[in-house]
Amino acid sequence: MKDFSEIKEQLQQALGAVSDSGSLSEFWQKYLGKTGVISGLMKEMKSVPPEEKPLFGKAVNDVRVWAQELYQEKLAEIKEKELEQRYERETLDVTMPALRRAPGNLHPITLIKQEMIDVFAGMGFEVYEGPEIEDDDHNFTRLNVLKDHPSRDMQDTFWLTDELLLRTHTSPGQIRTMDREKPPIKVLVPGKVFRSDSDATHSPMFSQMEGLVVDKGITLCDLQGMLDKFVKAIFSDSAKTRLRPSYFPFTEPSVEVDVSCFECGGKGCPLCKGTGWIEVLGGGVVNNKVLENCGVDPEEYSGIAFGIGIERIAMLKYGIGHMGMLFENNIDFLKQFKA
Numbered sequence: 001m002k003d004f005s006e007i008k009e010q011l012q013q014a015l016g017a018v019s020d021s022g023s024l025s026e027f028w029q030k031y032l033g034k035t036g037v038i039s040g041l042m043k044e045m046k047s048v049p050p051e052e053k054p055l056f057g058k059a060v061n062d063v064r065v066w067a068q069e070l071y072q073e074k075l076a077e078i079k080e081k082e083l084e085q086r087y088e089r090e091t092l093d094v095t096m097p098a099l100r101r102a103p104g105n106l107h108p109i110t111l112i113k114q115e116m117i118d119v120f121a122g123m124g125f126e127v128y129e130g131p132e133i134e135d136d137d138h139n140f141t142r143l144n145v146l147k148d149h150p151s152r153d154m155q156d157t158f159w160l161t162d163e164l165l166l167r168t169h170t171s172p173g174q175i176r177t178m179d180r181e182k183p184p185i186k187v188l189v190p191g192k193v194f195r196s197d198s199d200a201t202h203s204p205m206f207s208q209m210e211g212l213v214v215d216k217g218i219t220l221c222d223l224q225g226m227l228d229k230f231v232k233a234i235f236s237d238s239a240k241t242r243l244r245p246s247y248f249p250f251t252e253p254s255v256e257v258d259v260s261c262f263e264c265g266g267k268g269c270p271l272c273k274g275t276g277w278i279e280v281l282g283g284g285v286v287n288n289k290v291l292e293n294c295g296v297d298p299e300e301y302s303g304i305a306f307g308i309g310i311e312r313i314a315m316l317k318y319g320i321g322h323m324g325m326l327f328e329n330n331i332d333f334l335k336q337f338k339a
Helices: 005-016 021-032 037-047 050-090 108-121 172-180 220-234 288-293 310-318
Strands: 133-135 164-166 185-194 205-215 241-248 251-260 277-286 302-309
Touching (some): 005 037, 037 050, 108 185, 108 205, 108 220, 108 310, 172 185, 172 205, 172 288, 205 220, 220 241, 220 251, 220 277, 241 277, 277 288
Antiparallel strands (some): 185 205, 205 302, 241 251, 251 277, 277 302
8 A cells, every 4th residue: 555644744734834815725726626636646546456446545535535624724724814814904993083074165167157046046037958959940040040150150060960969059048938938038048058169268168158038128228237236246346337239140239248347446457458348248139030939029028138158257257367277177276166
């Protein structure tokens, strides 16, 4: 009979060097696996005389059982050791002070948007948010924008199909509101708009807030009165507005609205480029054709509308020099703004 004492001694030395689950797995593969040392002993069966084969097989099996018992003992020892190490790693000192996390804050565009809505809500405006993907009819045609108007060109508008586009302004909200409601109407339409334009003060995507009032006897004076209250609430109690003639297809007459410079009080400075005034928005009296397109009788009702760039107001109020800063998600920049 073969003496397996040498193999047993080798196995015990190898098991003594095992210190973790990884090395224990290697031990199993080397000695107890299908291609391991003990399984290899059975290959010697062919050289054993027939009458000794049972005894040889029993001896090999005894070695296997003995090795497996040692393996199980080592496995239990390593599991206990690793469990203690895990407990040590995960131990919490409940007497330590808690980690303090800085509270978050709203984005400057969100802050200005909410502030603007609060101002106009105080004047009785409701809020409506229209779809960002519009059709030609709502975005252009019923707003009196002719088929050959430059704003329809590919270099200005992101067309999706021949009829669908990313809205270029929030003015389609006027049409959808007048389709849905009968006068009197007083509504704000905030949201994202899209135009093919990009520089320090323009972005392909920006935020706009449309305002619409339709009722009997509405005039341009009502528009200036509302905007006077708006600029005083947003910029300064001493802020004033002035109206300059302009042109928009959906208003007649149309105006550009300037606010007196809140930095220099109208004396002239770099912010207002020495003029004492800063352009902030456009508006006017709703064109009679737009009212007719929505089933509103222009003989009985009139309206005013205005469009405000929310980023424009944020840049002026917070002294932001480049519109791109509002979209870069720079944490140091955003931390400056608190509600």
